[in-house]
Amino acid sequence: MNLSATRIVTDDVDRLVTFYEAVTGTTPTRLHELFAELRTPTGTLAIASSRTVPAMGSGVAEAGANRSVVLDFLVDDVDAAYARLRPVLTDLVREPADMPWGNRSLLLRDPDGNLVNLFTPLDAAARDKPTTAP
Structure with missing residues (x-):
């Protein structure tokens, strides 16, 4: 089994696509006005409109309601990424800091409140075998 993608359900696809395009530096693929993908060498972040939820089942997903998932992005230089993204960040959780498990980490929230x-x-x-946490 292989994880194919991580999908975020949102009420504003364009806003979230613009945010993650800035974070990843990746050009999104718009498969439909209600769906986009940002493909990186190691994984795909899919962004879907909340208008797609009824096709999966009534009430199975809710936009902007996540408080349990963290999206981890390996970057070459956290401090450089922070400097580049600072003008577009609206919800900074923690500036770059060294973590006890051996990473330098920047925490922020996307426009829907998801932790990044x-x-x-x-x-x-360790850069050849990164880990997000212990």
Whole structure:
């Protein structure tokens, strides 16, 4: 089994696509006005309109209601990413800081309130085998 994508359900696809395009530097693929994908070498972030939820079942997903998932993005330099993104960040959780498990990490929330972690391993050797947490 392979994880194909992580999908975020939102009431505003364009706003979230614009945000994650800035975070990842990846050009989105718009498969439909209600759906987009941002494909990276290691995974795909899908963004779907809340208008697609009824096709999956009544009330199975709710936009902007997540408080349990963290989206982790490995970046070359957390401090450079912070400097680049600072003008567009509206909800900074924590500025870059060194974590006890060996990462330098920046925490923010996307426009829907989902927690996003940008991280870089502190040890150059660990960059080949990054981990998001212990």
